[in-house]
Structure formats: C-alpha cells, structure tokens
Amino acid sequence: MSFVLGLQCRECGQEYPKQALHVCENCFGPLEIVYDYEGIKRAISREKIAAREKNLWRYRELLPIDGEPTVGLYSGFTPLVRAHRLGALLGVKELYIKDDSVNHPTFSYKDRVVSVAISKAIEFGFDTVSCASTGNLANSVAAHAAKAGLNCYVFIPDGLEQGKIIGSAIYGPKTVAIKGNYDDVNRLCSEIGDKYGWAFVNVNLRPYYAEGAKTHGFEVAEQLGWKLPKHIVVASAGGTILPKLAKGFKELVKVGLVEDTGCKIYSAQASGCAPIINALKKGTDLISPVKPNTIASSIAIGNPADGYYVIEAVRESGGWGESVTDDEIIEGIKLLARTEGIFTEPAGGTEVAVARKLIESGRIPRNESIVISITGNGYKTLETVAHSVEQPYTINATLENFDELYHQLDHPARARAVGI
C-alpha cells in the first residue's frame, strides 16, 4: 500500500501524477513527492518500525514506491557511533558519527538514494539505469544495477581516484569519463536522458532518488531513541541530502514519531568548491557557480542543482555552514581515524573539519547533542592521504632488528576513551 499522492512543483504548486518527470512543465521548478501524512500517521508506529528488518525500507511508508522494494534490501541502517574520543578532543559533551562510510554495498550515503531510485525505475518499467556522478553515485548505481539485472551506463568526470573508477567498473557497467568537470557531465546527461529514454537516477528520477536521502535522518532519530539531535553537520554537493534531512525530520514530527525539538542543520563544503557557503555567507539566495579545485572530488559540484534549497533549509533550521581548505580536510580525515577508528574520504574530512570549525568558533554550542554525518569511505581515495601518513618500517624478520627499530621510535601514549 502506498501513501504517495503524486508529484508537486516546489515553486508554483502544480500537481502531477506519479511519473518519471523531474521539472515542472509550467515553471521548470523541481518536483517533490507528496504523501498522505494523515494516512501514514495511522499506519505506522515506533514499535512497527522497530520490528522490521534493519535496512532503509523500514521507513517505507515515507518512501515513494508503490509495491514491495526490490533494490537495497541490505542498504541503510548504518551505525550511529557515540564519539567519546573525538568529542573529548573537541570539548563537546554529546557527539555522534552517523557512519555511512559502511553503507551496503558501496560504502557511501549514495546507496540510500540509489536503492529508492532503482526500485522506482523497476516499477516504471525501465531496463537501463544511468547517472551523472562525481564517483560514489556511479559505484552505487553500477552495483545495484548488477544485483537487479539491469543494463547500466555511468558518467563521471575524467581524473577521478582509482578507487572510484574501479569501484564502478568491477560491477560491469559501461563507464564513460567526460573530459571536464561534474557540471559538464551533468549537462550532457540531461541530453542523453532525453534522447535515449534511460532512467537517470539523479536526473529524470531525481524526485524519487532524493527521497532516499531522508532515511539517513530517520535512522539518526530512531538511533537516538526517537529524538532529533540538536545539531547535524553534513556535506553539500548537488544539494540533495541536506534539504532532505530537513524534510525527513519534519515528516517524523508530522506523523507523530518524534517531538518537535528543533534541529539546526549545517552545510559543509571544501573552500575549493564552495558555491553554497559563499552564498550563505553573503546573505543571498543566488548561487554563483564556481570551477571546482579541491581534493574533495565527490562534493566538487560547482553549479549545484539544489543549492538554493540547501540555503533555505539551513536558514529555516537556524543552522549555518562553513568551508575548509584541502589541508584542513586531510587533518579532518586523520583526526576521525585517530580518535574514532573510522576512515573516511575527503568529503567526510570536510564534514569533520567544518564541525570542528563551527564548534571552535562557538556557532555550535559544546553542551548540546551534535551529529557529524560521515558520507563516504576513505578506502576509495587512498591517493589523497598517501603522502600524509607514516610509511611502514621495513626490517628483517629478526628480534634484533625489531629491538633496534623499537629504540629509535617515539612511543605516543593514547588515553582510553571514557564516557563524559
């Protein structure tokens, strides 16, 4: 049973029946899924959700498919890690990491949006799925398409990290690298989508795709014992996840699953590609596109399709945003690894470094609950930190050799994590 009423334009309110359409035919505004929240409120409860499988479909009433989900049956429900050691270092009382670096099966938040988009593509009867990607989305589309038995073409900018390229190719799609940046890829994909009639998960299926991002926030609330955190920090690229976290939190209130205690949402970008943060700081709604120049390739989108809605959601929530340099991003990656044992990619390093900056500047108070969303995995982007870590000491297999080495090493002592 589906609670989806149809599609509606965010700008002019025009309504449409469910279909593979992403912009309003009147005003070119983006389309959103509309649900029957009264019906959902009657249909679900905390207990009902708790009894379901630990995957993102446990919130299925708030997701836009009509029948049984067919894709992503193991995706989502990633750990919410209580970060005692990082929290102590930053001087905050209650810090959590929402760890989508271990999302199944391709280790990023994108497994959420793709699970929903491809389930919907199958309902619509498409046999070919595709995407315009900065890397992680291509990995996820390629993997889910393999499992679902769909034809697959993925489009990426050239020059991506090996882990992202091989991390798509291994699943057997056709991978097309475009000479240019993501914005060039995206422009071409709109044309290909129109001409070839494929399901481009983040183009013609974008309204459905975007809904999958809400599950990141649903899980945070459930894992906190059906409470909203006071603050959440997440990276922004095209601008999908941040506004959808805001939408998801509002929906939880609407259907009676959490109390409306308010959650401030903060956008994180790399200084080398910060069109959203620039606009936020200037106090304007108008995003000026930039040419990306950063190691954070998965969030290097210079002309974000939904950037305006990121700014709107940030402001409405009372949150803020920051950008950080590539050096700060690498520091962020190392900090998370060395305090919490979690290896993230530059997008996650951005999330950590921005959270740190916002805490240290007093924007985020130290005595309230804070969640840092970690959206991608560091094993895909080894080359970005290869020169920032100690190389192994190579010795012969003798105790004397080790003794000799041991006396040369410094031995930093670690403090055990204690609850605060």
Ligand SMILES: *Cc1c(COP(=O)(O)O)cnc(C)c1O
């Ligand atoms: C795609 C992506 C994001 C956020 O992108 P949005 O388009 O703003 O939703 C964040 N982190 C990683 C690792 C990503 O791949």
Ligand SMILES: [Zn+2]
């Ligand atoms: Zn419209």
